[in-house]
Each structure stands twice: as structure tokens, then as C-alpha cells.
Amino acid sequence: MLLLDPFGTGDSAGSFHEARWEIWLADAGRGADWLAERWPGRPVSLWGLRLGALLACSLAATAPRRFARLLLWQPVVRGDQFVTQFLRLRVAAAMAAGEKESGQDLKARLAEGEILEVAGYELAPELVAGIEALRLEGLLAGLPGCRVDWLELSSPGSESALSPASRRVLESLPAEGGPEVTSQAVSGEPFWTIQEITLAPALLDATDALFA
Amino acid sequence: MAVIDEVKQVLGETLQLGARADGFSEETKLFGAVAEFDSMAVVTVVTALEERFGIYVEDDEIEAEVFATVGSLADFVNQKLTS
Known part of the structure; x- marks a missing residue:
């Protein structure tokens, strides 16, 4: 697995004000190239959390049959929102x-x-x-045959269900000629909004099961 | 579940308050009184409420009065649900 800090964030070069969606997209593409060179013949899957899921879908949409599989964790569905x-x-x-x-x-x-x-x-x-223009729906619709696993967290104690916004995107996808999507809501806390390091064990288990 | 109980649950989860949120009443003061309730938390709570209740909050509705107490926040959600 290769985990990227997008340009201008984390340990990567650049300052955040220099970051552009196009740079993040190109860098993610370079990361995928690097993996493909290192493990020739093995399929490369893309995995993204929140805005990263939109990045994964954007990259896949630039080369619709290159990536066989996408893993989306709580994807952002509209860039403008x-x-x-x-x-x-x-x-x-x-x-x-x-x-x-x-x-x-x-x-x-x-x-x-x-x-x-x-x-x-x-x-x-x-x-x-760059971010405002993004729509998950349109990007996914352009990925024929791609396997997409969509996982979301529901708050512990409430009924496990995808958010209404996510359901709308899934319902809008073409029945034929689009991606093959599985979706699942599991119980856990939205760890990316919490300052302390927080685990979502059910999300990890569900992901393990998908890639077993 | 009553709106106020759902609001308490959202507060407990998003602010990581654990059992403290169970002891909240309508009069419990939030913004400026609960240490965890900073501006970052306001945004997290608003987003969580939007997703939980399927409501949309305008920026100009993000006012200190709304977040003053548990009751004022629940009133705000109720008003959104009926408008």
C-alpha cells in the first residue's frame, strides 16, 4: 500500500496555498504508476477517505479501464458542499x-x-x-465495469444506513454500463473529525472482508 | 427519539463527551461553557445535525445564540424540521 500526503500537506513538499486539485490528481497518478512498476502484472486499486474518495474517482475517470477496483470510505459526494x-x-x-x-x-x-x-x-x-466542480455521481457513471466498494459509518446506537445524500448518488447510477457498486454502513465514529486518534474497528473489519 | 435526545446524542458523539452528555438538560450551557465546544466543534455539530436530520443550515444561522444551550440548539433543529 502506498499512502500519499497530497502536495502542500503532511510531509509532502510545497505549501498549502500552492496546492491545486490538478497537482493532487497528477501525483496520485504517479503513485499508481510507481506501484504498477514495482509489482508488474498486479492490479492497482485506489482507496480514498472523504475528499480522497473524490480524488480516487477523479483519477479513475481519467483512465476508465485502468483501475479495476475502488474503495471509498465515507466519500464526499459534492465538492461545492x-x-x-x-x-x-x-x-x-x-x-x-x-x-x-x-x-x-x-x-x-x-x-x-x-x-x-x-x-x-x-x-x-x-x-x-478545482474542488467545487467535483461530483461523485458523474465520475462514477464514467467507470464501466469498475468494482466500487462504498463504506460509511453510522453513529453507534443508531440504525446502520447510508446517508440520504449517498443513497441518492447510488440510485442515480445507470443500471447497466456503469460501475458495479457494493455499499455498506457500519457502526463507528467519524474518526477524521476527532482530534484524538480514534479507531473504527467495524470499518476495518468490513474492509478486510472485502479484500480477503 | 425526541429531537432533544437526538441532539444530546449528536453532541456526545461529536464532542467525545461520553456519559457527560447523558446528564445534559435543556438548560445546560454549551458555547463558552463546555470546553470541547469550540468553533471547530460548532462546525462538526452543524454538519452532523444536517446529516442526521436531513436539514440544511445557512451560514447566517450559525450564531452564538443558537449554540447557547442544549435547549436552544434543539429548538433550532425543531424549527428547521417544521419550516
Whole structure:
């Protein structure tokens, strides 16, 4: 398994304000090339969490028959909604400081080319534009025959079910000529939103079972 | 489950409060009173409420008054559900 820190994040080169969706996409493609060279003849699968799932689908869509299999953990289904939710971090921080900002004003400033700081990230308009254009539905529809395993977490104590937004995407996919999708909701906490390192054992077990 | 109980459950899960959330009442103060309830948590809670209840929250509705107490947050959700 090869795990990438996208350009401008984690241990990778670059600053976050220089990050662009196209760079992340090209780098993910290079990662897949590297795996293919290292293990010739073995299929390469793509695995993504949240926005990473959109990245995996974007990469697969650039070469529809190259990747036999995708594993999506709680995929973001619409890039524009993801951006709205991310900008809310700044809206909420302003609220905490007794000030008022709105996501719409922030979007207008981005549209004018301004780099905005959101939760410590210097967010560039180009990256936002790249993410806003993404729709999981359209990307998946363009992957004929691809096996897609979609896993989501449901809060412990509630009924395990995919979110309404996810169900809508799955229902919209063509019955024929599209990907072959399996979907499953398992019990666990949304570990990517929690500061402390948190495990979702049921998610790991379900993933193990899919790739056994 | 009553809306207020679901709101308490969402708070307990998203803020990692464990059993503390079970002791919450309508009057329990949140924003500025519960240490874990910072601006990051506000966003997490709003997103979780949207997904749980299938509602959509506008940015200009993210106001300190909404997050003042457990009761004010539950009222907000109720109002969204009936509008």
C-alpha cells in the first residue's frame, strides 16, 4: 500500500496555498504508476477517505479501464458542499470571536482571487475552484465495469444506513454500463473529525472482508 | 427519539463527551461553557445535525445564540424540521 500526503500537506513538499486539485490528481497518478512498476502484472486499486474518495474517482475517470477496483470510505459526494462546510470553520471562528462572516462573502473574496486563511490553511481560489466542480455521481457513471466498494459509518446506537445524500448518488447510477457498486454502513465514529486518534474497528473489519 | 435526545446524542458523539452528555438538560450551557465546544466543534455539530436530520443550515444561522444551550440548539433543529 502506498499512502500519499497530497502536495502542500503532511510531509509532502510545497505549501498549502500552492496546492491545486490538478497537482493532487497528477501525483496520485504517479503513485499508481510507481506501484504498477514495482509489482508488474498486479492490479492497482485506489482507496480514498472523504475528499480522497473524490480524488480516487477523479483519477479513475481519467483512465476508465485502468483501475479495476475502488474503495471509498465515507466519500464526499459534492465538492461545492465540501467547500461550504470547510468555509464554515472560519464562519464559526468569527462567531466565537463575536464577529460575523458569511460563507457567501468568503466565496466572493475567493472569486476575486484572494487567498483566505481557514482553520490555519491558506486556501487558494484555484484549489477551491478545482474542488467545487467535483461530483461523485458523474465520475462514477464514467467507470464501466469498475468494482466500487462504498463504506460509511453510522453513529453507534443508531440504525446502520447510508446517508440520504449517498443513497441518492447510488440510485442515480445507470443500471447497466456503469460501475458495479457494493455499499455498506457500519457502526463507528467519524474518526477524521476527532482530534484524538480514534479507531473504527467495524470499518476495518468490513474492509478486510472485502479484500480477503 | 425526541429531537432533544437526538441532539444530546449528536453532541456526545461529536464532542467525545461520553456519559457527560447523558446528564445534559435543556438548560445546560454549551458555547463558552463546555470546553470541547469550540468553533471547530460548532462546525462538526452543524454538519452532523444536517446529516442526521436531513436539514440544511445557512451560514447566517450559525450564531452564538443558537449554540447557547442544549435547549436552544434543539429548538433550532425543531424549527428547521417544521419550516
